[in-house]
Amino acid sequence: MFPTVDFFRTKAYRGFLAFCWGFGTLLLLVPQPEYWFEVTHVAPVTSRIQAQHVVLFATLTFLTDLARVRMSWWLCAIAICVYGLAIEFIQPFTGRTFSLYDARDNVIGVAIGLTLAVIFRHIFIRRQNKSRNGAGTPAQ
Numbered sequence: 001m002f003p004t005v006d007f008f009r010t011k012a013y014r015g016f017l018a019f020c021w022g023f024g025t026l027l028l029l030v031p032q033p034e035y036w037f038e039v040t041h042v043a044p045v046t047s048r049i050q051a052q053h054v055v056l057f058a059t060l061t062f063l064t065d066l067a068r069v070r071m072s073w074w075l076c077a078i079a080i081c082v083y084g085l086a087i088e089f090i091q092p093f094t095g096r097t098f099s100l101y102d103a104r105d106n107v108i109g110v111a112i113g114l115t116l117a118v119i120f121r122h123i124f125i126r127r128q129n130k131s132r133n134g135a136g137t138p139a140q
Helices: 005-009 009-029 044-066 072-095 101-131
Strands: none
Touching: 005 009, 005 044, 009 044, 009 072, 009 101, 044 101, 072 101
């Protein structure tokens, strides 16, 4: 059974979400050792870094969007994009470099995450709400 809307409002889920944001921030700010990118026959280094940004921001956006209560989806997206840009400005102080390509990949990840969250909400959560409210049951 898929989680209900109430699950995404629990303290446990919010704690998990805070952990994910903290871990994601750590990954974005800590300099990555060169040996992480030694396997070049899989994909070029830049492609893997781009994929990391897209996957990380898609995941964070998806999880955050499911937990939002009174915030509109577009405000959630703008807030996450501003966070991604702020991380890019902070990176030079931690031994990494600022990159507009990373910022672009963050925005792409946000768009993918929002799309997946909308699909998830439509397919699973709205269906559960309809069945919980008695929609779809025959009238007697």
